[in-house]
Amino acid sequence: MGAGSSTVAVRAGEPSSRERILDAAEDLFARRGYAGVGLREVAEDVGLGKSSLFHHFPNKPELYAAVCARILERIDAGVARSLARSGSAAERFLGAIDDLVLALSRRPGDARILLRSLFEDDDLPGESAEQKRGEAFVKRIVSRVEAVLGEGMAAGGIRRASPRPLLLLVVGLVVFPAASGEFGEELIGGAVQAPQNLALIREETRRLLAQGLVIPIVG
Amino acid sequence: MGAGSSTVAVRAGEPSSRERILDAAEDLFARRGYAGVGLREVAEDVGLGKSSLFHHFPNKPELYAAVCARILERIDAGVARSLARSGSAAERFLGAIDDLVLALSRRPGDARILLRSLFEDDDLPGESAEQKRGEAFVKRIVSRVEAVLGEGMAAGGIRRASPRPLLLLVVGLVVFPAASGEFGEELIGGAVQAPQNLALIREETRRLLAQGLVIPIVG
DNA sequence: GGACGGACCGACCGATCGGTCGGGTGACAT
């Protein structure tokens, strides 16, 4: 299929083979994890022979690292854009979280791979360049959010807290709902991405961060 | 090794082979996921031949399902115990969450497998009895927490909210920090289980649920 | 004593894994 798409100059608008490999691999890794996906399956989804994958990526760990790095790059860019808006630190923080919830729910695969890459230790043994690139994006994202949190605490719009443990909680709070598959669907009735469900999740996330859950005792 | 430990009547206090297989499998599955663990490795950790595993479990999916079910059973029991304490619904809810954070941080493998089983869809293809047992525990846990939330909302100690989406958020909030491995360690300085870090996480979790993060505008 | 069955084992099976190899094809520069 797609006859004549293999000229040296990539047809404008058509993704390159490398990009299509990343797309297919991302989709599969998101569903079944690193060890659960075979390169034959990736190649078949792309429409290439398995050996062609090795022309674009040296081996499986590097392919996975590239998938992760691409996702983290997207998320970092989105967070940067969200935080660049105007408003108080607290407003920018809440807005960025809301944007992130929205973005992850639109791309559940991103949420899942992100979640995996954050809580699986020894998926990848080596320390490749692509892997370091991904870790750098993680650090950038963390430092961005940490900065706005610190700003908000200094300004008084965000209550004083330990920023790093708090970040850990927020990551789970934001990433998991978008990543939860059948469990999320069964819990709330229907897909997380469905407009009305997504609206509820965004609303509850915002209110939880903004107001907590327990009603303070008045007087 | 372990000469003379294979009498029919299990030595009192010594776990049975089945239990030791579950222990080893839980440890490995927690670290590398379902597809990332080979049965040879499980058997070797236990100190048995690989074929002996099939004497206790019919196949790999059933072993995994049994591991999951055992974890979910533990968690359900803990949640039930926590919620049985006295106090207002809001207090019982916060107490149960705190207990759960504590329990999961003590057994990070539980947190990881729980997280995996909640957001990986097609890990297990079939519908075995053990798998249904696990799903039943999930439903019991959900209904327990949902009940106390509803009670709190009715009594006024917990603000009105959509219980199911809220539950989804809370699961991510509670489970992820305990499951986060190297990422969590790098983010906060040191292991999540370390007493001072654990105290911080418990404190921030409680305050986030109780008060939120943003300081309400007074006046 | 002899049959039985639970627990365990080594050897083996077909399938699939990640990865290699040699070669083919077409665009392009010389």
Next chain:
DNA sequence: ATGTCACCCGACCGATCGGTCGGTCCGTCC
């Protein structure tokens, strides 16, 4: 015309996968 290079392929490799099989050992029951 020739060489080069990016891209792609089928065939193949050793290793490992989940799972089966026949058989051993030993305590229990009749």
